[in-house]
Amino acid sequence: xxxxxxxxxxxxxxxxxxxxxxxxxxxxxxxxxxxxxxxxxxxxxxxxxxxxxxxxxxxxxxxxxxxxxxxxxxxxxxxxxxxxxxxxxxxxxxxxxxxxxxxxxxxxxxxxxxxxxxxxxxxxxxxxxxxxxxxxxxxxxxxxxxxxxxxxxxxxxxxxxxxxxxxxxxxxxxxxxxxxxxxxxxxxxxxxxxxxxxxxxxxxxxxxxxxxxxxxxxxxxxxxxxxxxxxxxxxxxxxxxxxxxxxxxxxxxxxxxxxxxxxxxxxxxxxxxxxxxxxxxxxxxxxxxxxxxxxxxxxxxxxxxxxxxxxxxxxxxxxxxxxxxxxxxxxxxxxxxxxxxxxxxxxxxxxxxxxxxxxxxxxxxxxxxxxxxxxxxxxxxxxxxxxxxxxxxxxxxxxxxxxxxxxxxxxxxxxxxxxxxxxxxxxxxxxxxxxxxxxxxxxxxxxxxxxxxxxxxxxxxxxxxxxxxxxxxxxxxxxxxxxxxxxxxxxxxxxxxxxxxxxxxxxxxxxxxxxxxxxxxxxxxxxxxxxxxxxxxxxxxxxxxxxxxxxxxxxxxx
Amino acid sequence: xxxxxxxxxxxxxxxxxxxxxxxxxxxxxxxxxxxxxxxxxxxxxxxxxxxxxxxxxxxxxxxxxxxxxxxxxxxxxxxxxxxxxxxxxxxxxxxxxxxxxxxxxxxxxxxxxxxxxxxxxxxxxxxxxxxxxxxxxxxxxxxxxxxxxxxxxxxxxxxxxxxxxxxxxxxxxxxxxxxxxxxxxxxxxxxxxxxxxxxxxxxxxxxxxxxxxxxxxxxxxxxxxxxxxxxxxxxxxxxxxxxxxxxxxxxxxxxxxxxxxxxxxxxxxxxxxxxxxxxxxxxxxxxxxxxxxxxxxxxxxxxxxxxxxxxxxxxxxxxxxxxxxxxxxxxxxxxxxxxxxxxxxxxxxxxxxxxxxxxxxxxxxx
Numbered sequence: 001x002x003x004x005x006x007x008x009x010x011x012x013x014x015x016x017x018x019x020x021x022x023x024x025x026x027x028x029x030x031x032x033x034x035x036x037x038x039x040x041x042x043x044x045x046x047x048x049x050x051x052x053x054x055x056x057x058x059x060x061x062x063x064x065x066x067x068x069x070x071x072x073x074x075x076x077x078x079x080x081x082x083x084x085x086x087x088x089x090x091x092x093x094x095x096x097x098x099x100x101x102x103x104x105x106x107x108x109x110x111x112x113x114x115x116x117x118x119x120x121x122x123x124x125x126x127x128x129x130x131x132x133x134x135x136x137x138x139x140x141x142x143x144x145x146x147x148x149x150x151x152x153x154x155x156x157x158x159x160x161x162x163x164x165x166x167x168x169x170x171x172x173x174x175x176x177x178x179x180x181x182x183x184x185x186x187x188x189x190x191x192x193x194x195x196x197x198x199x200x201x202x203x204x205x206x207x208x209x210x211x212x213x214x215x216x217x218x219x220x221x222x223x224x225x226x227x228x229x230x231x232x233x234x235x236x237x238x239x240x241x242x243x244x245x246x247x248x249x250x251x252x253x254x255x256x257x258x259x260x261x262x263x264x265x266x267x268x269x270x271x272x273x274x275x276x277x278x279x280x281x282x283x284x285x286x287x288x289x290x291x292x293x294x295x296x297x298x299x300x301x302x303x304x305x306x307x308x309x310x311x312x313x314x315x316x317x318x319x320x321x322x323x324x325x326x327x328x329x330x331x332x333x334x335x336x337x338x339x340x341x342x343x344x345x346x347x348x349x350x351x352x353x354x355x356x357x358x359x360x361x362x363x364x365x366x367x368x369x370x371x372x373x374x375x376x377x378x379x380x381x382x383x384x385x386x387x388x389x390x391x392x393x394x395x396x397x398x399x400x401x402x403x404x405x406x407x408x409x410x411x412x413x414x415x416x417x418x419x420x421x422x423x424x425x426x427x428x429x430x431x432x433x434x435x436x437x438x439x440x441x442x443x444x445x446x447x448x449x450x451x452x453x454x455x456x457x458x459x460x461x462x463x464x465x466x467x468x469x470x471x472x473x474x475x476x477x478x479x480x481x482x483x484x485x486x487x488x489x490x491x492x493x494x495x496x497x498x499x500x501x502x503x504x505x506x507x508x509x510x511x512x513x514x515x516x517x518x519x520x521x522x523x524x525x526x527x528x529x530x531x532x533x534x535x536x537x538x539x540x541x542x543x544x545x546x547x548x549x550x551x552x553x554x555x556x557x558x
Numbered sequence: 559x560x561x562x563x564x565x566x567x568x569x570x571x572x573x574x575x576x577x578x579x580x581x582x583x584x585x586x587x588x589x590x591x592x593x594x595x596x597x598x599x600x601x602x603x604x605x606x607x608x609x610x611x612x613x614x615x616x617x618x619x620x621x622x623x624x625x626x627x628x629x630x631x632x633x634x635x636x637x638x639x640x641x642x643x644x645x646x647x648x649x650x651x652x653x654x655x656x657x658x659x660x661x662x663x664x665x666x667x668x669x670x671x672x673x674x675x676x677x678x679x680x681x682x683x684x685x686x687x688x689x690x691x692x693x694x695x696x697x698x699x700x701x702x703x704x705x706x707x708x709x710x711x712x713x714x715x716x717x718x719x720x721x722x723x724x725x726x727x728x729x730x731x732x733x734x735x736x737x738x739x740x741x742x743x744x745x746x747x748x749x750x751x752x753x754x755x756x757x758x759x760x761x762x763x764x765x766x767x768x769x770x771x772x773x774x775x776x777x778x779x780x781x782x783x784x785x786x787x788x789x790x791x792x793x794x795x796x797x798x799x800x801x802x803x804x805x806x807x808x809x810x811x812x813x814x815x816x817x818x819x820x821x822x823x824x825x826x827x828x829x830x831x832x833x834x835x836x837x838x839x840x841x842x843x844x845x846x847x848x849x850x851x852x853x854x855x856x857x858x859x860x861x862x863x864x865x866x867x868x869x870x871x872x873x874x875x876x877x878x879x880x881x882x883x884x885x886x887x888x889x890x891x892x893x894x895x896x897x898x899x900x901x902x903x904x905x906x907x908x909x910x911x912x913x914x915x916x917x918x919x920x921x922x923x924x
Contacts, residue, residue: 446636446713449603452627453634453711454654454701461628464653469644 011459019369026426027388030403037249037406047250059210059227066148067206074156078164085284087295095302100154103487105214106523108147110309112138113316139223147215152205163197182285196269207262211396213490229398252399263394316520339518348506356485359424364478367432372466375440393430400427401494415497423491428481435477436470483533487526570596570765580739584756592765593745602627613708633702637714639694641686647697648682654705672700692723712744783903786836793837793878799830799902809835813875819853825902833904841899842880848894855895857887
């Protein structure tokens with residue numbers, strides 16, 4: 001007798017057909033659009049042009065170096081925060097994690113107001129050395145690399161920390177019994193065991209930095225330093241090319257291939273070392289006499305990284321013009337009112353709120369359906385659904401944006417809010433799928449089987465048992481979609497038309513047009529809303545630490 | 559209940575079973591033997607390629623018939639209890655009634671009754687997370703019984719519990735089943751559980767039935783080498799059965815080539831040829847004086863057991879597993895061993911190793 005799952009009944013078949021139809025629109029359509037337009041004979045010459053090659057080199061350098069730095073910092077933090085007795089580990093962890101909660105382009109705006117040519121720190125240092133010219137500036141490759149590092153090391157830390165936790169304690173204990181000290185054990189046993197995770201982390205952060213738009217746009221465009229992602233933007237908004245869409249699609253296809261290769265590499269690596277059981281928490285490495293100095297330095301660095309951007313934004317939004325010192329006399333709230341009054345600003349806020357809530361609702365329902373189908377039923381289309389829903393989180397946002405420009409033109413939705421909404425669903429449905437996948441997969445088959453035996457049909461069992469128990473996870477995933485979408489820049493900047501600009505695009509335009517104070521005021525609002533949102537997620541139970549980790553896991557897809 | 563399978567692919571093949579009303583049937587076998595597959599086919603989670611399954615007079619699975627699990631009127635308890643964590647105990651137990659559209663008022667009473675039956679009266683409002691593993695399994699049992707099913711299927715239902723709780727639930731289950739006259743099919747990998755609970759035991763190996771019988775029969779008269787080892791921890795000696803001068807069969811081991819002193823050899827058909835001799839631990843005596851039918855064995859290891867001592871003897875070049883009561887034997891001590899009975903099983907005629915399932919493998923009877 002062959003094991004054979006009896007027919008799931010018409011209900012499941014219908015559900016699967018509907019979900020596949022949705023994914024055909026959200027995933028297949030934009031990807032096909034990119035490929036169709038990219039595979040154009042005239043494109044190769046444009047692709048090997050000097051501009052594109054230079055931008056590719058710039059991208060590789062900034063992404064590669066920042067990926068490496070982020071991995072090193074992440075590994076260092078994982079050991080420091082998870083394995084030593086440094087003081088106040090819990091709060092230190094939150095501070096070090098904070099750059100993840102700030103959208104990269106807003107981080108760039110904030111640091112620029114400190115370290116830009118007219119930034120407060122630059123001015124102070126220039127004054128100290130007696131130079132009338134700014135002695136350094138965040139514009140250019142070094143600044144871009146630094147900012148990419150700051151915004152990607154938290155994710156690196158979370159991945160490495162998770163893999164560190166998966167190392168069975170018994171392996172380390174065996175090394176201790178064999179005569180190795182704690183540090184020796186760390187070096188000889190623990191770190192070699194997580195080497196595949198380190199390589200995977202580097203791949204992931206490098207590729208995600210490669211596709212970042214906000215940081216190279218804000219720190220590169222003013223000095224004409226282009227990466228592939230900003231070059232795409234430049235081609236699309238200026239008319240330097242006759243066939244911008246085709247060239248852009250070709251660049252997008254290259255980025256897409258790099259992303260797919262990275263995903264494959266990463267999957268392979270994560271399969272190479274499998275530990276059977278979760279290790280418990282091993283005893284902390286005692287820092288001994290260096291405990292206090294190490295703690296002081298760790299806290300100082302954390303404070304700079306977490307608080308300086310916030311202070312900078314606050315400062316920038318309270319002064320009348322960049323470079324003016326903040327005093328009780330100069331302090332003004334007019335930047336906030338100006339920012340709101342800026343043409344399109346209020347509209348942008350409303351657009352973003354409406355779009356992000358709609359995207360969250362759609363992603364919540366679709367993600368729950370996809371998650372339950374791929375975990376609770378067996379079908380050949382499961383792999384397809386899995387890929388179509390979760391691959392986009394490894395695909396650069398720009399590629400999704402470009403895909404929807406083309407697809408939007410095809411279906412006649414270009415320049416409407418609908419196309420932005422569709423692109424958000426493409427990009428973010430993975431958050432919900434990843435969020436519901438774990439609880440759904442962890443629930444044993446017998447949960448639904450018990451319902452079947454009790455008299456429920458296949459669909460009824462799925463809805464009554466699996467959906468209901470995965471509902472909190474779906475809601476958390478949807479909230480994450482909303483929080484991400486409301487401050488999204490990369491996709492929106494490509495798809496926004498004058499009437500459909502989003503909050504991120506408004507801030508970006510303000511910054512580009514030199515209205516730094518207004519940009520900072522809106523940025524501050526975005527950061528505060530983001531922190532409050534995270535507070536809501538955190539208050540739903542398991543603490544900021546875990547919800548932050550969940551967030552990252554959804555972002556970086558193990 | 560009547561189950562018939564044909565088919566030769568992996569899983570279960572050629573099983574014919576009839577379970578009487580009110581019978582407690584245990585399905586045992588090593589892991590991978592197909593016992594859970596068989597149970598899940600009866601439940602309706604797996605569709606057999608061929609054969610038929612009847613529940614009562616109703617055909618639920620056949621070449622042209624297929625009833626999904628929800629329409630088979632069965633109750634089932636799973637190993638991991640499968641209590642739905644998002645509902646209270648009462649909601650869990652009421653769910654099957656709700657699907658049967660039993661009115662709310664009646665539902666309440668029946669849920670209360672079912673919970674009282676399993677020893678959890680008044681637990682309706684409790685959350686599953688607050689229950690112990692034993693209590694969860696009781697809730698699962700209440701949920702399975704609340705609709706008064708045609709049969710109760712237990713899939714390793716007690717296996718996730720720790721002793722002695724497991725033992726207590728075993729007793730309660732038996733009592734409940736007897737009181738209500740339930741028909742039960744119980745899958746377990748625990749031999750002693752099957753022996754203590756079941757009216758009849760079906761032993762599966764490589765997807766087919768090895769032996770069916772009352773617990774007493776299975777213990778006293780295993781019908782194959784597998785049954786002798788799986789259920790009785792018999793010692794298996796390879797050798798040949800030859801006819802002796804006085805006409806009684808003798809067994810010569812391959813290891814020494816010499817005759818193994820056994821008082822009585824039970825065998826089927828061929829009184830000679832290659833095969834194995836199974837010696838059950840209970841069929842060996844070590845307390846007698848030396849005689850013509852005894853031989854000397856040396857104690858190699860001694861494990862304490864509730865019934866006495868579980869001893870391994872070095873005996874005629876073999877490791878012989880026996881059970882001894884009374885004084886604790888000492889390691890290295892020599893004992894006079896008399897083997898009262900040996901069960902001879904002729905070697906398979908085909909060259910197949912017993913590891914591959916071969917439907918043509920001869921079944922030997924003692």
